[in-house]
Amino acid sequence: MHDPSSPVLRTIKVSHRSVLAIALPMTLGFVTTPLLGLTDTAVVGRSGDAAQLAGLAIAAALFDLLFASLNFLRASTTALVAQAQGRGETLELFAVFWRSIVLSVGFGVVILVASPAIVGFGPAMMGADGGVQAAAATYIGIRILAAPVTLSNFTLLGFVLGRGMGSVGLALQILLNGVNIVMSILLGITFGFGIAGVAWGTVIGEVVAMLAGFAFIFWRYGRAAIPQVSMVTDRVKLMALFRLNRDILIRTFSLITAFTVMTRIGAGFGAVTLAANAVLMNFFMIASFYLDGMATAAEQITGETIGARQRRAFERTIKLTGMWSFGLALASLVFFLIFGDAIIGFITTAGDVRVAAETYLVYAALTALTGALAFHMDGVFIGATWSAEMRNMMLVALAGYLACVAVLVPLFDNHGLWIALNVFLALRGLLLLARLKTKTDQTFTASQ
Numbered sequence: 001m002h003d004p005s006s007p008v009l010r011t012i013k014v015s016h017r018s019v020l021a022i023a024l025p026m027t028l029g030f031v032t033t034p035l036l037g038l039t040d041t042a043v044v045g046r047s048g049d050a051a052q053l054a055g056l057a058i059a060a061a062l063f064d065l066l067f068a069s070l071n072f073l074r075a076s077t078t079a080l081v082a083q084a085q086g087r088g089e090t091l092e093l094f095a096v097f098w099r100s101i102v103l104s105v106g107f108g109v110v111i112l113v114a115s116p117a118i119v120g121f122g123p124a125m126m127g128a129d130g131g132v133q134a135a136a137a138t139y140i141g142i143r144i145l146a147a148p149v150t151l152s153n154f155t156l157l158g159f160v161l162g163r164g165m166g167s168v169g170l171a172l173q174i175l176l177n178g179v180n181i182v183m184s185i186l187l188g189i190t191f192g193f194g195i196a197g198v199a200w201g202t203v204i205g206e207v208v209a210m211l212a213g214f215a216f217i218f219w220r221y222g223r224a225a226i227p228q229v230s231m232v233t234d235r236v237k238l239m240a241l242f243r244l245n246r247d248i249l250i251r252t253f254s255l256i257t258a259f260t261v262m263t264r265i266g267a268g269f270g271a272v273t274l275a276a277n278a279v280l281m282n283f284f285m286i287a288s289f290y291l292d293g294m295a296t297a298a299e300q301i302t303g304e305t306i307g308a309r310q311r312r313a314f315e316r317t318i319k320l321t322g323m324w325s326f327g328l329a330l331a332s333l334v335f336f337l338i339f340g341d342a343i344i345g346f347i348t349t350a351g352d353v354r355v356a357a358e359t360y361l362v363y364a365a366l367t368a369l370t371g372a373l374a375f376h377m378d379g380v381f382i383g384a385t386w387s388a389e390m391r392n393m394m395l396v397a398l399a400g401y402l403a404c405v406a407v408l409v410p411l412f413d414n415h416g417l418w419i420a421l422n423v424f425l426a427l428r429g430l431l432l433l434a435r436l437k438t439k440t441d442q443t444f445t446a447s448q
Contacts, residue, residue, distance in 0.1 A: 010308070014301060015320075025293075026169060027290045027292070030292055030293060032177045033177065035177065040184055044056045052195050054132045054135070055138070056136070058126045058136045061126065062126060068252060069252055069256070073104050073107070073155050076158070077155050077158025078300055078383070079244070079383050080241070081096050082164075082299065082307065085307060095231035095232075095237065096159075099234075099241055100155040100159075101155050103155075103241065104151035107151050108147040109148060112147055115144045119141045120137075122136070141199075146202065146203040153176065161299070162303065166297075178205075180201050184197065257398060258398060258401055262417060275356075276359075279357045282343075282347060283343070283368070284367040286332070287332050288371070291328070292375060298318070299383035302314055306384050309444065317380075321380075325376045329369045333366065333369050337361075337362070340361045340364075341361070360415070363421070367425060373432075374428035375429075377433055377436070378432070386435075389435050396427070401420055401424035404420035
């Protein structure tokens with residue numbers, strides 16, 4: 001009888017099909033998220049109260065910032081589970097999962113403890129007052145109750161993706177967002193709870209998805225999935241998890257800083273230019289759906305190939321995910337240049353905003369291409385758990401971006417701002433690419 005703690009190694013065959021089996025479901029999963037925001041806005045918008053709508057926008061932005069900062073729980077789980085799977089270490093697979101769950105619940109409890117301060121000061125810090133502040137506080141006060149559940153869902157998604165189960169990840173995302181949408185409509189409109197109903201709809205969606213995720217894991221793996229105390233008390237492994245999460249967090253904050261700087265400087269050019277920039281950022285968001293999906297495939301497969309010490313499969317993974325990323329990015333560039341004016345017209349009917357957006361369209365279209373390598377290399381470096389290099393290169397890229405902003409914006413105004421953003425995206429990818437061969441040689445030499 002096989003000992004579950006002993007390695008079971010297999011040859012990993014990397015193909016276009018295995019890449020797309022993860023990338024496609026996750027791209028579809030990412031696409032469902034804006035539908036959720038659209039539904040929430042429509043439900044609250046039916047109240048006819050502008051303060052409620054503004055309160056929802058501010059509260060949603062606050063949660064986007066909070067949970068985006070903690071998305072490292074998903075990424076680190078995917079990488080470490082994939083590596084354990086590559087090494088054939090079944091027990092370590094679940095040890096990674098339960099350590100991440102403990103960390104997720106811990107962060108969730110911290111958020112709950114801080115919730116009075118977040119509800120009390122969060123909306124005001126984001127510029128809300130009066131009825132807008134009251135509406136935002138209502139939404140935040142309810143939705144924040146699900147913080148430990150939301151973060152546990154990050155870990156659950158990370159686990160199934162780490163095992164290469166892209167379709168299960170998609171199913172969990174569709175379940176979460178689908179229940180959320182249905183309950184938001186039911187509670188917000190049918191029962192007339194408005195913004196509070198939308199918040200409870202989100203809480204219910206998170207809880208249902210978490211229960212479904214745990215049910216799937218125990219149904220699929222049975223006794224092997226039952227946690228053991230030793231899984232969450234291994235100090236060395238816990239510290240490794242903390243370091244990985246810390247580095248991904250610094251990288252995320254650097255990204256947030258870059259986009260915040262763009263918004264703040266764009267605001268200085270007036271309301272029309274600021275609105276035009278916001279419209280054009282949708283082009284980058286559209287490209288990020290599939291670039292993120294391909295990065296997720298790179299995370300899982302590179303993690304597994306490193307765990308299995310199979311350099312040839314690792315290098316083929318980089319080649320195939322890179323081909324898809326650049327191919328899709330190039331297609332996006334062409335599509336945006338041809339149909340960009342029509343897309344801008346669909347997003348906004350304001351004539352002055354449309355004219356301004358069309359002026360800077362080429363820069364927004366380019367973000368798909370300049371960002372392709374950045375997303376791709378992030379996926380490779382996270383999957384390989386080369387987080388210190390990813391963190392360091394991100395900080396260098398951010399410094400380069402801020403320098404470009406300082407030089408180009410005074411010279412070229414908003415044109416300079418968009419050029420700086422494209423330089424930032426390109427720098428992120430090129431700096432990591434420059435470190436790729438050295439890290440690959442070190443990793444595979446050390447493991448053989």
